[in-house]
Amino acid sequence: MAFPGLQHVALTVSDLDRSTRWYAALFGTEPVLDEDEEGGRFHHTVFALDGGMLFGLHTHQGRESGEPFDEQRTGLDHVGFAVGSHAELERWAQRLTELGIGHDGIKRAHYGSGISFRDPDNIALEFFTGPDS
Known part of the structure; x- marks a missing residue:
């Protein structure tokens, strides 16, 4: 069985409005989805990119760590x-x-x-x- 390709990436951001504007300019398109998750645990804005890939921005209603991104930390x-x-x-x-x-x-x-x-x-x-x- 072939391993599937990536379907989406979701990033947690500190300021959803700022990041949505920034990524909209980068991608040259507006999000296709902007809503609270069904259970209310997070809000996401999602962009549809060429090739069927989805790129999401998440905010966790103030529960984000507040720490700046660091690629040397375990994770992304x-x-x-x-x-x-x-x-x-x-x-x-x-x-x-x-x-x-x-x-x-x-x-x-x-x-x-x-x-x-x-x-x-x-x-x-x-x-x-x-x-x-």
Whole structure:
């Protein structure tokens, strides 16, 4: 049996309104869902991305730890978005700059190339393409 691909990612954020605006600008689209979870334990805003992937932002009604994101802590290290070519990666670098989102440019390695950047909660994000792109 083949292992299934990722269907969604959900991030806990400190300020849902701020993060929703930030991700809407990055994704170039508005959320498709903005509601309280059925049991009332969290509120989520969800974006539908190309390829059927869902990207959610969660707030836990004030129960968040308040600690800043740290990829050195056990848990999430970063979220990587696949791009199809180095040329597309270059366009994303330009788009990040246009949006005022800080990044260190394209980093190349034998296994591929990527651009690392951070969201308003300092969560590490990356655009990445393989070595043959």
